[in-house]
Amino acid sequence: MPRGGRLKEWLITFMVxxxxxFGIAVAAREPANLQDKAGFDTSSVYxxxxxxxxxxxxxKFRLHGVDAPETxxxxxxxxxxxxGERELxxxxxxxxxxxxxxxxxxxxxxxxxxxxxRQVVDLSVDGQDLAALLVAAGTHKVWDYDGGAxxxxxxxxxxQQPVTGS
Numbered sequence: 001m002p003r004g005g006r007l008k009e010w011l012i013t014f015m016v017x018x019x020x021x022f023g024i025a026v027a028a029r030e031p032a033n034l035q036d037k038a039g040f041d042t043s044s045v046y047x048x049x050x051x052x053x054x055x056x057x058x059x060k061f062r063l064h065g066v067d068a069p070e071t072x073x074x075x076x077x078x079x080x081x082x083x084g085e086r087e088l089x090x091x092x093x094x095x096x097x098x099x100x101x102x103x104x105x106x107x108x109x110x111x112x113x114x115x116x117x118r119q120v121v122d123l124s125v126d127g128q129d130l131a132a133l134l135v136a137a138g139t140h141k142v143w144d145y146d147g148g149a150x151x152x153x154x155x156x157x158x159x160q161q162p163v164t165g166s
Contacts (some may be wrong), residue, residue, distance in 0.1 A: 044103065049064040050092030050140060052118060060118040064111055066131040067143035069154040077078060085154035092139040100125055120145065 005106030012036045044056030050068025054060050073090035080086040111120040123130040134140035142153040 009018055024138055045100065047100075049118075050089060050096050050134070051139050060116075061123075062114055062116075062118045062145070063131050063134075064109070064120045064122050065142060065144065066076050066134060066140040067145075067152050068096075068134075068140050081153070082155040088139075092134070093141045095137060096130075096134060100130070105130070113146065 008127060021089070045053055047053040047069050051066055052060070052062040065108065069085045069089035069092055070078075070080040071093060074080050074083055074086060078080050080089060106124045107121050108124045109122040125133070135142055139156075143149060143152055
């Protein structure tokens with residue numbers, strides 16, 4: 001095999017091993033003890049989409065047990081699966097912001113970090129479970145993020161066709 005081919009194999013192997021090591025380091029990191037937080041003013045919460053965001057102290061979080069439609073660009077891998085999903089995603093984000101604006105949120109349970117390093121949490125607003133309120137409003141769907149269940153399909157029943165991978 002030519003020298004360039006071996007170098008390419010070595011670099012690919014190195015990158016894969018480095019990625020695995022990074023993933024292990026993130027998973028092993030001591031999770032923030034969010035349950036000890038008292039209520040916090042939502043002016044200190046940034047909602048990046050309908051089910052995740054960041055606290056003023058920099059803690060990134062994801063709501064446990066629910067899914068919101070994606071707001072990212074329509075693509076088959078990371079973003080919305082159809083334009084209708086994107087539209088629903090912006091509606092879900094607006095609703096969670098409205099529901100939590102000028103309220104005090106409390107972390108009622110923390111499940112540790114997800115594969116992206118975000119803390120998976122249950123939040124309550126005015127003593128009520130935020131995720132349950134969002135599902136009841138129809139802006140979110142129940143989903144077991146780490147349970148292996150298929151992610152909800154937000155394009156079903158929409159006039160837009162889902163994007164398929166090629």
